[in-house]
Every structure is written in structure tokens, then in C-alpha cells.
Amino acid sequence: MKTVTVGERSIGGLPMGVVWGFVATLIFMAGDGLEHAWLSPYLIEKGLTVQQSATLFAVYGGVLAVASYFSGVLTEMWGPRKVMIIGMIAWLVGQVLFIQYGLKPNNYAVMLPTYGLRGLGYPLFCYSFLVWVTYRSPDRILATAVGLFWACWSGGLYVVGSFFPAFMLPKIGYIGLLWSAVIWVFVGGLVGVLVVKDDAMGQAGNGKEKLKSLISGLTICMEQPKVAIGGVVRIINSTGIGSLPIFFPLYLKSKYGFTTEQWLQVWGTMWFANIIFNLIIPYISDKWLGWRKTIMWLGSFGMGVMLLVLLYTPQIFGSSFLALNIVGIIMxxxxxxxxxxxxxxxxxxxxxxxxxxxxxxxxxxxxxFIAPAIVGAFIGLIGVHGVMWIFAGMYFLGTVLMHFMKVPSEERKTAKNVRLQKQARQGHTGF
Known part of the structure; x- marks a missing residue:
């Protein structure tokens, strides 16, 4: 049920609360992303092994996965504001404990639960806000509203979260950056909590019915195997790219002399290009390629190729910052x-x-969860090259899986073509 107040102030048809919520998302995710691209190399330089660092990120990823799955139903049961507050508090408490009692004394046993606690933060805060957006935005611009949400989410996490550290690291250092993240998240969280209301949520069904609906997210994989395949492809989508900050900047630094600041600029430029083309590629997909072929060839096959290009570019061009940036943009x-x-x-x-x-x-x-788990399991056995080939292989597997993801209209068209070819062969034989 949509509830958009008549006469409410809006920008481009979007209620002001939603617009300010986008701002809150960008600020919150900027704070969440300030350490993602450099924390693993930093921990390894402080004495952790690559496997320990990968385990830390795997714990974080496992908590994040669970929070992502439950965020929607919790929002409908409790309202978005309560869930956003829980997410903000979990993030802030986890971050403070992680810095003060885990990172500073280099206590790995404390790092694991505190960084894991932080993993509850952004899914509960941001995804519950996204549910609220779907209720508050008029149907005619809902797709635009959702697109703006993801643009702010990516812009905060990957663009601001990369360029701000690249600029500030020499000035305030690693620990200073982590404390600044507390300010970013607190400000973004406060804005979000102030503008989001619980008055726009649907009331259909009680808590038990909504929990039953949540469980149906698992049973649907048996009822509709293509949905399960889509879930696997979604895992592949982020696994390869999400693994890079865990080990690749350290490899670039030790082997080719790239600094952390240079890596952050490459990482931020890559995501800046991604945000721009996120507005272009869907149009091309709708008009010409179609959804399945876009995912199959541009996304899956293209990312498999580009991971290997990224791996071998420094070997060909040495410590060329320009070459690495060009590869990042294409990726x-x-x-x-x-x-x-x-x-x-x-x-x-x-x-x-x-x-x-x-x-x-x-x-x-x-x-x-899977990206750091693979790094931790294989980096010691087959090295950086082997791990990069594993992730490239996963993307190539995604290309194969997409072959089975034909929409009903494609299946009808394929069946019709097979029928016509069969009739043509029978007619030719009969003649």
C-alpha cells in the first residue's frame, strides 16, 4: 500500500523525506567504506597472516549475509526507523570496540566478534530504508527512486569511501580514518532516523505470516530452480570483485611498488565509472541485448576476462599507474x-x-563471506595468480549458468524455432 501525502513537498516527485534519506545513505555508506580497500593489507603489515585477515572478513561477511536476508521482514514487522536505529547502534558499538580493544592492542580474538557485530550495521540501516522508499515513492518513479538509492549506496561505499582515505591517510593515518568513520556513520544515521517515519508501512499480515513469507525465500529455490541459479550468479557477481581489497593491494605494493593511496584511487575510479555506466548499461540491455545476454556476456564473461587483465597488466606495463586506472575503469x-x-x-x-x-x-x-573464505583457503597454496584464476573461473561459470536463465518469452521463442526447424526438416524429407 502506497502512502504518499497529498501536497507534501517533493523534488522530482520524490518526497523530501526520501531525498534526505538518500543523502543519509551516502553519508552512512561513506563511513562504512572508509577502510574496506586498505584494512586487510594494514592488518597483515601489523602481523596477521593473510588467512587470519581473510577469516576476519569472512566472519563479517557471514553476519552481513544474515542481516541482509532478515532486513526486509524485520522492517515490515517493526517499521523502518527501529531497524535503522538497531543497525546504526550495532555499527557504532562494533566500530568503537573494534578500534579500541581489537585493533590498537592487535588483539585478534577481540577483532573477530567486534568486526562481526559491525556487519549488522549497514544491511539493517540501508536495506530497511530501501523498503521504506518502495512504500513512499509514487509508482511512476519507483524505478528511479530505487536507482538513486543504489547510486548513493555505491557512491558512499566505493567512491567517497576510496577517495577520502586516499586524500586523508597521509594527514590523519589509519586509526584516525577509522575514528572519522564513526562521525560519518553517526551523522548519516542521525539524518536517516530523523527523516524516516514508520507511517508508510504495509500492515497486511501478522508477524507469523511475515516470518512464513521470509522462510518461503528458501523454499522458492526448490519450487523455482532458476531463482536458485540467479542467487548463485548474484554471489559470483560480488565475490570476485569483493575479494580484491583483501589481498591484491598488498600484492601490488610488494611486487610493483604501488602505494596504498594509489590503490585507493584506482579502486575509487573504477567505482566512479561503474556508477556512471549503471545509468547507461540498463538502457542498452532493455533496448538491444536483453537482460540475460547482458548478464551473461558483459557481466559474467566480461568480468572473468577483466580479472585476468588486471592480474597481468602490472607484469606487462610494470608500475604504470595509468595502465592500472584504465583497466579499473573498464572493469x-x-x-x-x-x-x-x-x-x-x-x-x-x-x-x-x-x-x-x-x-x-x-x-x-x-x-x-565466500570471497574472503576462498582467499584464506587458497592463497597459501596457489598464491595470488591461482586465486585470481579461481575468481575468473567463477565468472566464467556464471556465463554458463546464465544459459539456463531464459525468461518465459525466450523459452517460447526457442521452442517455436525448434518446431519450425523440425517442420522444415520434415517438409524437406517429404519432398
Whole structure:
């Protein structure tokens, strides 16, 4: 049920509360992303092994995956504001404890639960706000509203979260950056909590019914195997790219002399290109390629190729900062090929779109667990080159899986073509 107040101030049809919520999302995610691209190399330089660092991120990713899956139903049960407050508090408490009692004394046993606690933060804060956006935004501009949410989410996490550290690291250092993240998240969280109300949520069904709906997100994988395939592709989507900050900047630094600041600039430029082309690739997908082929060839196959290009570029061009930036830009563009995946998976279960989207969200969260788990398991055995080939292989696997993700209209068209070819062969034989 949509509840958009008549006469309410708006910008481009979007209520002011939603617009300010986008600002809050960008600020919150900027704070959340300030350490993602450099924390692993920093921990390793402080004495942790690559495997220990990967385990830390795997714990974080596991908590994040669970929070991502439950964020929607909790929002409908309790309202978005309460869930956002829980997410903000979990993030702030986890961050403070992580810095003060885990990172400073280099206490790995404390790092694991405190960084894991922080993993509850952004899914509960941001995804509950996204649910509120779907209620508050008029249907005619809902797609635009959701697109703006993801633009702010990515812009905060990857763009501001990369360029701000690149600029400030020499001035305030690593620990100073982590404390500044507390300010970013507190400000973004406060703005979000002030502008979001619980008056726009649907009231259909009681808590038990909504929990039953949540569980249907698992049963739908058996009812609609294509939804499960879509969930696997969503895991692959973020796993390869999400693994890079764990080990690749350290490899670039030790082998080719790239600084942390240079890596952060490459990482931020890549995501800046990604945000720009996120507005272009969906248009191309809708008009010409189609959802499935865009995901198959541009997203899956393209990312598999570009991971290998990223791996071998320093070997060919040495410590060329320009060459690495160009590769990063192209990688950010081809990553946009996964944008139609949510729409494609939802189309596979038109009567249970909510359950289908729960699988997509869970897949996105699981990638934060699987990526560091693979790094931790294999980096010591097969090195950086072997791990990069594993992730490239996963993207190539995604290309194969997308072959089975034909929408009903494609299947009807394929069946018709097979029928016509069969009739043509029979007619030719009969003649």
C-alpha cells in the first residue's frame, strides 16, 4: 500500500523525506567504506597472516549475509526507523570496540566478534530504508527512486569511501580514518532516523505470516530452480570483485611498488565509472541485448576476462599507474552487466517476487563471506595468480549458468524455432 501525502513537498516527485534519506545513505555508506580497500593489507603489515585477515572478513561477511536476508521482514514487522536505529547502534558499538580493544592492542580474538557485530550495521540501516522508499515513492518513479538509492549506496561505499582515505591517510593515518568513520556513520544515521517515519508501512499480515513469507525465500529455490541459479550468479557477481581489497593491494605494493593511496584511487575510479555506466548499461540491455545476454556476456564473461587483465597488466606495463586506472575503469563498466539480474530473477517468480528478491539479497550478502573464505583457503597454496584464476573461473561459470536463465518469452521463442526447424526438416524429407 502506497502512502504518499497529498501536497507534501517533493523534488522530482520524490518526497523530501526520501531525498534526505538518500543523502543519509551516502553519508552512512561513506563511513562504512572508509577502510574496506586498505584494512586487510594494514592488518597483515601489523602481523596477521593473510588467512587470519581473510577469516576476519569472512566472519563479517557471514553476519552481513544474515542481516541482509532478515532486513526486509524485520522492517515490515517493526517499521523502518527501529531497524535503522538497531543497525546504526550495532555499527557504532562494533566500530568503537573494534578500534579500541581489537585493533590498537592487535588483539585478534577481540577483532573477530567486534568486526562481526559491525556487519549488522549497514544491511539493517540501508536495506530497511530501501523498503521504506518502495512504500513512499509514487509508482511512476519507483524505478528511479530505487536507482538513486543504489547510486548513493555505491557512491558512499566505493567512491567517497576510496577517495577520502586516499586524500586523508597521509594527514590523519589509519586509526584516525577509522575514528572519522564513526562521525560519518553517526551523522548519516542521525539524518536517516530523523527523516524516516514508520507511517508508510504495509500492515497486511501478522508477524507469523511475515516470518512464513521470509522462510518461503528458501523454499522458492526448490519450487523455482532458476531463482536458485540467479542467487548463485548474484554471489559470483560480488565475490570476485569483493575479494580484491583483501589481498591484491598488498600484492601490488610488494611486487610493483604501488602505494596504498594509489590503490585507493584506482579502486575509487573504477567505482566512479561503474556508477556512471549503471545509468547507461540498463538502457542498452532493455533496448538491444536483453537482460540475460547482458548478464551473461558483459557481466559474467566480461568480468572473468577483466580479472585476468588486471592480474597481468602490472607484469606487462610494470608500475604504470595509468595502465592500472584504465583497466579499473573498464572493469567498472563491465561490472554493470550484472545490473539486470534483480529484474531477471524477479521475472522467474512473478507471484513471489518478494521471496525471489530475498534470495538475491542473500546472495549479495553471502559474497562477503565466500570471497574472503576462498582467499584464506587458497592463497597459501596457489598464491595470488591461482586465486585470481579461481575468481575468473567463477565468472566464467556464471556465463554458463546464465544459459539456463531464459525468461518465459525466450523459452517460447526457442521452442517455436525448434518446431519450425523440425517442420522444415520434415517438409524437406517429404519432398
Amino acid at each position: 567498472g563498466i563491465v561490472l554493470c552487466g550484472f545490473v539486470p539480474l534483480s529484474a531477471l530473477v524477479a521475472s522467474m517468480a512473478p507471484e513471489k517476487k518478494g521471496s525471489a528478491m530475498a534470495i538475491v539479497s542473500f546472495g549479495a550478502g553471502m559474497s562477503y
